[in-house]
Ligand code: G3P
């Protein structure tokens with residue numbers, strides 16, 4: 157009788173121990189998975205360009221609404237030296253005007269409608285200035301600033317750095333601002349002007365992703381941001397081993413997200429920030 161009672165108690169204690177182990181185990185595993193998801197920066201390409209006209213305040217507002225970490229934006233310069241946010245080197249595709257950005261004054265650019273081409277609901281959106289975007293979202297968002305065709309705009313690196321310095325964003329912690337370009341010479345110049353600002357190099361050319369090229373980037377860059385089609389686990393590891401980060405572009409299909417997460421990228425640049433799993 158006593159022996160059977162003892163067996164029952166032993167069984168209950170054993171079961172409780174197993175249960176305890178299971179309870180202890182599940183949250184630990186779940187938190188490890190969540191941690192992996194949390195690490196990826198959600199970068200809203202040209203704002204959330206899948207939902208609003210690219211590089212407008214409406215697109216940047218959408219990026220905020222979708223809990224993005226970074227706004228990606230393209231910066232060029234007007235004829236009279238204002239830093240304006242627009243992707244193409246002409247205004248033809250994304251406004252109701254025509255001509256080259258660098259041939260138009262800021263007043264002329266400001267009058268253009270940058271929303272109607274996308275949809276009637278966005279009529280009246282204008283081309284923002286870099287300063288306007290920084291002032292509107294500083295503190296809420298981080299900025300991935302692309303210098304677009306900087307060789308067309310001599311001095312643009314100094315001007316962008318001035319805009320950052322004026323707002324103390326050049327010394328901001330946690331990489332609140334990253335400056336990137338396809339023009340490596342421009343990025344080297346920027347690094348010389350201010351080595352506090354993290355630099356990214358953009359490429360879709362596999363020749364820029366050899367071990368030798370990555371070593372050269374390491375001299376002035378903090379990020380190597382390739383086309384998503386060039387990314388695999390091995391490339392991510394090589395870039396991480398050189399202590400740089402990698403944020404591929406441009407995700408426009410949901411099924412492109414998971415392979416990039418599996419490869420271990422640091423951020424995903426996408427027109428659809430809501431495709432990236434929540435923190
Ligand atoms: O941020 C990377 C991506 O924006 C590069 O391509 O043409 O969209 O500026 P593009």
Ligand code: CA
Nearest residue numbers: 228229230302
């Ligand atoms: Ca861009």
